[in-house]
Amino acid sequence: MFFERRHLRTVAAVLALTMASSLTGCGTTGSSTTPATAVKNVILVIGDGMQLEHERAANNYLFGNYTEGLAFWKFPYQGQASTWDVTTYNRFATAAGKSVWSASTSTADDSTTFDALLGYDPAKGGKQPWPLDSTGDKTYLLTGATDSASAGTALATGYKTDDGNVAWKTGDPEDGRLLTIAEMYRYQKKAAIGVVSTVPFTHATPATFVSHNKSRNNYKDIGYEIINSVKPEVVIGGGHPNYTTSYMDTRDYNILKASTEYVLAERQTGVDGNSTIAAKATEAVANSKKLFGLFGNSGGQFDYPVPSNTPGTPSVVRGNIENPSLAEASKAALKVLAQNKNGFFLMIEQGDIDWANHANDFKSMVGGVYDLNETVKAIESYVDQPGDDIDWNNTLVIVTSDHGNSYMRLNSAKPLQKGALPQQDANSTSNGSYTPSYVYPNGEVTYGTGGHTNELVRVYAKGGKTSLLNSFEGIWYAGTKIIDNTQLYKVMMSALGLTDQNKQSSLLDKIIAMLPDSLLSILNPKLTTTQLNNAITNGARTVTKPGIGSALVPDPKAAGYYYMMTDRGINGDYSYTDPVSGVTTEGKYFPLPAFTPTIVRVKLDGATIIIDKVIPIVDKDGNYVTGIPNDANDGLAYDSPTAAVGSPLAYNENGLDTEDMQVLPNGDFLVVDEHSPSIVVVEGTTGKVKVRYTPAGKKLTGANYTVKDILPVVMLQRRANRGFENLALSSDGKTAYAVMQSPMGQKSDPNYSTAYKNSRVVRIARLDVTDPVNATVTGHYVVMQSAVADYAKNSAGLTVSNKQTDMKYSAASWLAKDKILLLERANGKAKVFVVDLNFATNMLGKSYENTLGPEDIATAGLGLGGLGIVPASVYEAFSTDELPALTLDAADATGTSPSYEVKFEGMALVGDQLLLANDNDFGIADVTLPTKIWKVSLKRALGSF
Template sequence: MGDKNVILNLNEETFMEKTKGDFLRKNFLGFLGIVILLMEVIFIGCMPEPGKDDSSGSVKHIILFIGDGMELEDEIATSRYLYGDDYGLIWHNFPYQTYMSTWDVSSYNVYANYFEVPPYDEVSFDPLVGYDPSWGGIAPYPVDRTGDIPYLTGTATDSASSATAFATGFKTDSGNISWLRGDPDDGALTTIAELLRAQKGGAIGVVSTVPFSHATPAGFVSHNKSRGNYIQIAEEIISQTKPEVVIGGGHPNWCGNTYISADQLDGLRNSTEYVLVERVSGEDGGVNLLYTAQSLPLDKKLFGLFGGTGCNFEPPVPRDNPGYPGFVIESENPSLAEATESALIVLSRDEDGFFLMVESGDIDWANHANNFSQMVGTVWALEEAVIRAINFVEMPNDDIDWTNTLIIITADHSTGGLRLNDDLVLGKGDLPAQNGSSYPDGELIYLSGSHTNQLVTFYAKGRGLDLFRKYEGAWYPGTKIIDNTQVFMLMAEALGLTQ
């Protein structure tokens, strides 16, 4: 989502203090280890090793939550607003927590060009070219405050390539939707959703607060050389992949036929496969969506098409009311929580399991605009959706519980570089004075209006947590950092899939 890579400002003094010689000495050994690891990925893929790990193949249901552009400082800020505590969000209590790198081929090659090392190659790349903890930190700010700002803000992944990493286990170029780097004509990559359907017969779904054919949802259920080919992507989703559930923005009544054509919308309205729920003026979109999900015939699929400003769901607007947090909520679009529950109701009907990706996509839009209050609203929307999913898993009298379900919360990249002022801490229900994208009272600043290369957080709860630990530090020895491509590997192994 948002802009593609921003080329590094290599004239920054702090960045230039790091010499090419330092880089080459520090990273030479990384090339040796990664050859072995990547050969394993290419030739073995995600095949679990029988008897090695009792969690392999034990997961039937995966719910992957993505806070697009969400930074740790966003989580802390929202937690303070909601609870008056830095780490009070529901996922801050999850049993598995670590940090994740997000770089893509395009950002890798920016660094490789500067340091005069070979460009990205699947067999012989060095992950320290994509992200170096000695410059960016072993954890995101504010846990690690040593990160070099020009290094972190210079170049970064985009949402399309990051979604591709999650969905397929491949690094690719910015802008690619589950497609190989270099854009070969036969470059479509099989996604985790497609693998689950083909090998296990499971159901698949995508939910987003932004258009359904936008980068992140598209990355799991379509393939394209360019994320901007929205109509092509929509056609593949609707007519070829045909997920059991699609819920997102992009309704043409609010943004024209950018994300779905008139013919495609007419096709959905007259579909024999999908039941379409649309935004309707004066009607509660969440109520309509939940009712349709609950009453959906077993032979039908669910498509929810909504939208508002920017074609997205209308985000909750937090009130500045110290001590008493609250939100103004527009009801013609469903909440992300209502959309998540609707998806789970439909997907859970499949006894073979399911994969669901849920995105709070407009966190990224808020951070691009350095809009603190909007960010708080969109992170809260994600919080409520995760709570709704947990409650769904814990409902009695069904076969979905923590022995066969895995919930993951992470971000596809960081955006904005929010820095909260430790001397002017905002309390529960309190918002800063805001003048556009500036904050005159000094409670916070933003370092950028673009994506950054900062590490993001990663949380998990449920079955299969022991699978995560073998990836910790595999690319970054001495740390607990995992990479977004490894998320695909561990999900595939947890589901018992082979590539």
């Protein structure tokens, strides 16, 4: 039941005065030490869904008053924060006829780009939370509110975002992944990071600090990323798959059980969870390992702490001893994290408070706040203990909530005694607004909703740098001392001395290295002057623009040197339409047919690429293999664009169209080719082909070197000139990944237009090359290219002409086991993606492997969904949108501006610096464009993927 507002205001005024000595709601810092140097340790404690009235209710149960008792009520800084998200903002903005949040221009860093009063208006909601301020309007506070994912994202990244987003930008852009404060602390200062929660570790709040996803409901994807990619030093939470299958994939559980990186602590029947987590923490420290704690019940969470209704004698017991208390879990986390002398970031969540409040479950809510309070006491004891380098000068502890929940109000006319609980009855009847799980017939407590509220939440802080909180008070809300949850993020970032990488762009090195003009004989010494002159006669626009940017690989044995590579040489499109029959003949013309693909070692001397050594690729007798097509499957070849249609060049089964390369441990080269497509081992000093691996049935019996047809036969159906263009090699040189340039399906196939033309499915072959001349195929996967809509505008924001068939993968690098970097490009733009094969379907040996069923987007029962194929996971790591100047400088200036092709085809990853090289096509299209190398310092460490 609710009391008349006038009476509530009177009670609230009295309570506000009574609480002033303990709850200094005006935002004070007391005598907190605030040293000038950055702190080393930040501990953020979140009472999920906890508002001040919940704190007061628990305090009264535990201590018999509303003014003092809870440990964090004694912290020197006490204030309040707004928690709204973009979804809430837009709801209020639309109702007011105002502009909604702009994904492109609105930013929490600049209050002139939005109206903070649309997110939270103190004139409507109060300058302080109830009961410190009784002026808040109930209808307003219940109209819209954040969810835990968007609130967690604000605390973890400083970004306002949509309901449900986990460290992801508003509007769900493909490049919306946001680095969290935990990740940035690890990358910038090599600190340890951890999360602890009483709810599943993949749930919204812990997830926002150590994962990234467009939806909080993608629990298993979130779990995969936490366990296999981010890999925090400590993760403790619920969601154990033995009790519920909702929150974690069994595969990841098995990975943890087999892990040599983590010590796994898990719920065990009849064993005290406090003992379990403590023992495993000790084991982790003794063995310099990380700690992963998996607990929970059938609902995923730790069982609620249970307070008893024992007036005068409060008592709270754990809901199930097999799960640890939050305090013991936090102590275990601190023990492991403290081993890192660079410092740590730890997020601790008491999530039961929120779950209880959704149910209007007063008893469980009290148990949750008790659990939170015991945790804060344990943290204080840990910081206070002597004998280590952790103290209140170098440690900042913040206790807050991510949002309000339930609009609970205590009835001052029916106060409860210390240790007493109200009569609480189960309920299944609607009250007209919603159906609470519990009701309170005696009226000691009332609820207004089973959902979140837009109420202010309290903020408490102790330790180093607490004065930073004062500096944000009232910035958005004049005449108040309210801060925002995004400003809590800024406080923590500043306290740790971190740079916000989310606000940075990738940086382009000012020095762009270029290859000077020289005759192509610098690459192929056997070329004659006559051949070069004939090339001009036959349609080459120049023979002085060497194109060596099809590959770019650091020389593993010589720092500062790189290997680059040509493709098949100067070539252009041939087309002849018979004036009588109207039949069109298409192919390629090669004005310099004697040219052979060449591996080139270079060094960078400022803005100049200097050729150090050339290795022309030759057959076993030392003859140039050339770039001429092997057979009819590669298309017709002519020596000029005007050659007679009946006079094509003879096919050459030695011919290679080389497109990417890696250096093997023995100094030989592993090269991919578009013609067959094929993978080739080239001897490191002579350039002789040792072996060429082709699709099954592609024998190339006329080749003057060894050919082994071990690749999947379906690869013969690659599109014309769209074979292997990408190659990655593991750091130990044992595993290779060859990626097709585009989806398969040839124009001659009668189903091409309907089934394959607009497919986005691209094949990846994985090979064991431990013995390079006896390689075996060990995997066959697919990855999804971007939709053409993602390339509708170029990096300058101009509309670009692109079709799905324009999408190409053009370069690759290895990152980790079954994880590679792929460069994707089209007209006007290029992107770099992290491609993770770890849990993609290995199609090797499957009935559909050597069919085009995976590519088929038209036939029922086929395609990835129809066949049950899981593609590789893809995360965007870089886009030329970040560096428009790079796109313009790399553009092949043919066609119609701005639809220039951005021909990055060489890529090397050196630390977090990306080196890109262009394929200038030997000047056949743009006679002014040389081979170049650009250096890009990425705004985010690739370890974040």
